[in-house]
Amino acid sequence: MSDISFQRGKALPLQVAGLLLALMASWLLWSGIYKPLLLGLGLFSVVLSAWLAQRMGFFRHPISLRALLRLPAYWGWLLQEVVKSSLDVARIILTPSLPISPTTVELPAATSTEAGRVILGNSITLSPGTVTIDVHGDRLLVHCLTRESALELKELEAQRRLARLELG
Amino acid sequence: MYSVVSIAILVTMVLAVVRALRGPTVYDRVLAVNMFGTKTALLLSVIAFLVGRPDFLDLALAYALINLVGMLAVLEFFQSQPRDLPESGHD
Amino acid sequence: MTETVLDILSWILLCLGGCFVLIGGIGALRLPSFYTRLHAASLTETMATLLIFAGMMLQAGLSLATLKLAAIMVFLLLTGPTASYALANAALQSGMRPKAGRLDGSFEGEQT
Numbered sequence: 001m002s003d004i005s006f007q008r009g010k011a012l013p014l015q016v017a018g019l020l021l022a023l024m025a026s027w028l029l030w031s032g033i034y035k036p037l038l039l040g041l042g043l044f045s046v047v048l049s050a051w052l053a054q055r056m057g058f059f060r061h062p063i064s065l066r067a068l069l070r071l072p073a074y075w076g077w078l079l080q081e082v083v084k085s086s087l088d089v090a091r092i093i094l095t096p097s098l099p100i101s102p103t104t105v106e107l108p109a110a111t112s113t114e115a116g117r118v119i120l121g122n123s124i125t126l127s128p129g130t131v132t133i134d135v136h137g138d139r140l141l142v143h144c145l146t147r148e149s150a151l152e153l154k155e156l157e158a159q160r161r162l163a164r165l166e167l168g
Numbered sequence: 169m170y171s172v173v174s175i176a177i178l179v180t181m182v183l184a185v186v187r188a189l190r191g192p193t194v195y196d197r198v199l200a201v202n203m204f205g206t207k208t209a210l211l212l213s214v215i216a217f218l219v220g221r222p223d224f225l226d227l228a229l230a231y232a233l234i235n236l237v238g239m240l241a242v243l244e245f246f247q248s249q250p251r252d253l254p255e256s257g258h259d
Numbered sequence: 260m261t262e263t264v265l266d267i268l269s270w271i272l273l274c275l276g277g278c279f280v281l282i283g284g285i286g287a288l289r290l291p292s293f294y295t296r297l298h299a300a301s302l303t304e305t306m307a308t309l310l311i312f313a314g315m316m317l318q319a320g321l322s323l324a325t326l327k328l329a330a331i332m333v334f335l336l337l338t339g340p341t342a343s344y345a346l347a348n349a350a351l352q353s354g355m356r357p358k359a360g361r362l363d364g365s366f367e368g369e370q371t
Binding site: 172175177181182183186187193195196198199200202203207214216217222225228229232243246247 | 278284300304351
Binding site: 011026029030032045080082083086089090093094098100102103104105121122123125127128129130131132133134143144145147150151154 | 279282283285286289291292294295298299301302305306309310323326327328330336337339340341343344347348351355357358359360361362
């Protein structure tokens with residue numbers, strides 16, 4: 001986390017256009033009133049948000065369009081994992097004897113990009129039973145509810161799936 | 169049927185409040201409050217369907233946003249406090 | 260016909276979602292320590308959110324409400340883990356060690 005410098009990064013026209021488009025679409029979706037005044041206000045907020053995002057370094061971590069298109073496949077796999085681990089955690093909570101065996105495990109992030117690490121950490125936290133509690137360098141410290149889920153994480157399936165996205 | 173789901177969510181919110189009151193650490197309380205907040209967003213969405221007023225969905229989104237920012241602000245506040253203080257407050 | 264099937268399916272999803280919310284709440288009370296309670300919270304934050312929103316989206320059909328529901332769901336699913344991580348990391352930084360076994364020797368003792 002030490003390499004946060006507020007350099008603004010070079011924004012590619014395609015990225016800026018994509019962000020503006022996404023912001024405008026969400027304005028139109030949530031506003032629902034299409035009068036010139038409100039549309040003008042929307043345009044103003046969209047440009048303001050894009051400028052703030054650029055200031056915050058939003059464009060420092062470019063994600064290719066190809067990776068975005070491959071994301072749904074990753075989400076499908078993630079959904080499957082979430083369902084599986086949710087059932088496990090629900091069963092553990094409902095068992096009277098509470099058969100937990102908390103385990104921490106350190107995993108390699110196995111991606112060089114910051115976006116990849118964020119996606120990996122978030123996916124691990126998203127599935128119940130495993131929570132990323134620390135990221136230092138390219139290592140993730142993960143707290144698991146049971147020893148079995150820790151062993152499963154050691155197989156690095158998520159890292160392999162993530163590598164297929166080819167983020168960098 | 170929506171009422172069944174909203175009752176389930178309400179019960180969980182009560183459980184979260186119990187956890188927030190019991191603690192024992194500050195972080196337990198923050199966790200419970202965060203859980204309460206996300207459940208509020210969920211409850212607002214369900215209520216939108218329960219009473220048939222889709223504008224409640226806007227409130228749900230607003231609440232989800234405020235909850236996230238609020239929780240990060242609270243954490244920032246705790247982290248900026250001196251470390252050697254024992255678990256400082258119930259308030 | 261498809262109406263009824265969709266109706267039944269969405270009710271099942273909503274009921275399951277309600278169950279998961281309850282289980283998460285019970286877990287937040289029952290589990291013994293802060294780090295384990297995080298898992299109960301993430302159960303309600305991911306699985307229950309997914310199920311309840313999926314059920315409501317089936318009820319709403321193809322409409323603006325479905326889009327809004329999808330937007331809220333994606334927002335909750337994206338920010339939930341971030342908030343959990345921020346909370347867990349803040350607890351860790353404050354010196355609260357998880358009472359947990361270690362799986363591999365590569366983790367060098369008490370570090371942050």
